[in-house]
Amino acid sequence: MRQKILIDVDTGIDDSLALLYLLASPEAHLIGIAATAGNVPAAQVAANNLAWLDVCRAPEIEVALGAAQPLAIPLRTTEDTHGPCGIGYAELPASTRELSARSAARLWVEQARAQPGEIVGLCTGPLTNLALALREEPRLPTLLRRLVIMGGAFHHPGNTTPTNEWNVHVDPEAAKAVFDAFSAAPPQRRPIVCALDITETIEMRPHHLLRLAERAQSLPLEHLSESTPPGRSATSNPVIAHLTDAVRFYFEFHQQHDQGYLAHMHDPFAAAVALDSTLARTRPATVDVELSGTLTRATTVADWSGMWGREPNADIVIDTDPARFFDSMIAKIGDFARNRYPPHELATTPTRDISTAHEQGR
Structure with a gap:
């Protein structure tokens, strides 16, 4: 039986790949x-979510608009x-699909009530919508089959402040509300937390993009590098072309911050x-x-040893196999991508370096 997934995203380059991963997973x-x-x-x-659904020739899937602001800040x-639109250098065609008439919080509540114990919730952005949903339906921790959260940092530096991970930093009140609420979840339904400690080991590099294009039979094959001049992807498969334009921006961002020509694929x-879940080795905590610290506000703190005298409310990922994931x-x-755009539908040219494949600027 296919696993029912409700995803909450702030799309986002790596959120885009998370969305594509789910669309691509039978x-x-x-x-x-x-x-x-x-x-x-x-x-x-x-708008990004609707546009990706169009690019992927996906069936109708409900896209609900969430809160415009965090809970308290x-x-x-x-x-x-x-990038200015959240998807790097990619320029997705505007979609004619319509947004849901219900809010993101109502989507969470009504789907969980209608299908108790069947849905895995996946949050790859700030937890605002889920926190609002919990105000309306406090039983969500027991109605969901499981929750997976990309967020937090424990034995790892933050990526927003010295101790803060971005998603928690944007709405720390929401993150605290979610972790507090899921203290009521039974052990088998504790949230699985993918924090920076692990997600910054998931390093996408140009050869991964090249393998994607090869698998999709998208031509020309484009070899990104630090010396690649500005321009749009000219590869034939639209999914691969837009991904290349998005991820290239992410590569450049990481390079500018002295992390190498790579991209962390958190989401x-x-x-x-x-x-x-076998992809992850976890440890309960x-x-x-933290909401009041002058230097540490929005820091996620894990009690691994029970010093607080409180039961674990999360299973934190502590190890994985990045090669298996990629x-x-x-x-x-x-x-x-190949199935959505069969190669015989697409005009192709021989392999060439991306530096010769672009005439249009950014």
């Missing part, structure tokens, strides 16, 4: 997409990391864990979120 049944404000404002997130977005890893992602998205 074992996934994507029942709804909640748009949360984070990397870009919620309305832009929703002004919204902070990160166009410097993800597609969390999507993979949502479908196959009690997680809380093999899965490349196979799934590559095959999906």
